[in-house]
Amino acid sequence: MKTLILLLAFVAASLSASAQQATAPAGYSEMMAATITELNSTGDPAQLKQIVSKFERAATAAPTDWLPAYYQAYGLLLTTFQTKEDAATKDKYLDQAEAALTQARKLRGDESELLVLQGYIYQARLGISPMDRSAKYSRLVSEVLGQAKGVNPTNPRIYLVLGNNIYFTPKMFGGGPEAAKPLFEEGKTRFAAYQPSSPLAPNWGERQLASRLKAYEQSAGVQAAK
Structure with missing residues (x-):
């Protein structure tokens, strides 16, 4: 039964892609x-x-x-x-x-990608006015990314956006750079194995995540030099 369901899903996706190509203009x-x-x-x-x-x-x-x-x-x-x-x-x-x-x-x-982007939009809402919006939007980011993870836990962008959310959450509320680091590391692992479903499929985030992890390395180097 599971094999049949996967086959039907593949056929449906193929038909959808064919329909898109059929209605798209040349180029x-x-x-x-x-x-x-x-x-x-x-x-x-x-x-x-x-x-x-x-x-x-x-x-x-x-x-x-x-x-x-x-x-x-x-x-x-x-x-x-x-x-x-x-x-x-x-x-x-x-x-x-x-x-x-x-x-x-x-x-x-792609529902996982749409949920991740929704979470990122909530994060941007929060960033506009952190003091006034943190209670509402930090929770919404976590909720929608949890849904995205339920749909497709291999999507690396989940861990980037969730890591950002934790990174900027005050330490007293369970956040901060150290709490976020495992999520960024998980994202790095997921990016290494990730294959976009098509050449046009979402494939952003890896550079931002690498920048986050590099900042940890630089901070560790500064601490070691003291």
């Missing part, structure tokens, strides 16, 4: 790949906004594909992290990101 995959590369190569808010607009156009060109909406949400999230605009504007970007994420879910996107 769509190449355009998406190039735009994803752009997204992962800049931290400039103005450029990020232009890239988000490209994903909006891609969503119009391939209305059955969930990935343009997903990357639109991710681009808006990155814009929120990078912009120096006020809190209300940042919240507006995150409202737009959640709307795009809802559309990606309607198109039956």
Whole structure:
């Protein structure tokens, strides 16, 4: 029975991919790949906004594909992290990101990836006003990432975002860098074994995680030199 269920799931995924390819215009995959590369190569808010607009156009060109909406949400999230605009504007970007994420879910996107990105959006909400929002959004991050882990525990981005959440939680509440370190290490292990389901599938986070772990090494080196 388990084998039959897995076979049916594979067939359904294959049919879905075929349908997306059938409705996408010529050059769509190449355009998406190039735009994803752009997204992962800049931290400039103005450029990020232009890239988000490209994903909006891609969503119009391939209305059955969930990935343009997903990357639109991710681009808006990155814009929120990078912009120096006020809190209300940042919240507006995150409202737009959640709307795009809802559309990606309607198109039956990868549920684990969508939940991770939802958790990351909650984390961004928290970062806008930590003192006022920590009680609500820290809990929501943990809840939604727990759901993502239930769907697919091999997704390495779960451990990056969850580690970030613990990292910035005060030590008195069970957080802090040392409490977060095992999660980042777990993420490193998961990234080493991770294979994206397609060339356009979400594949971000490894550089950020490596940067986190490098900071631990540098801190240990400083302590050893004292």
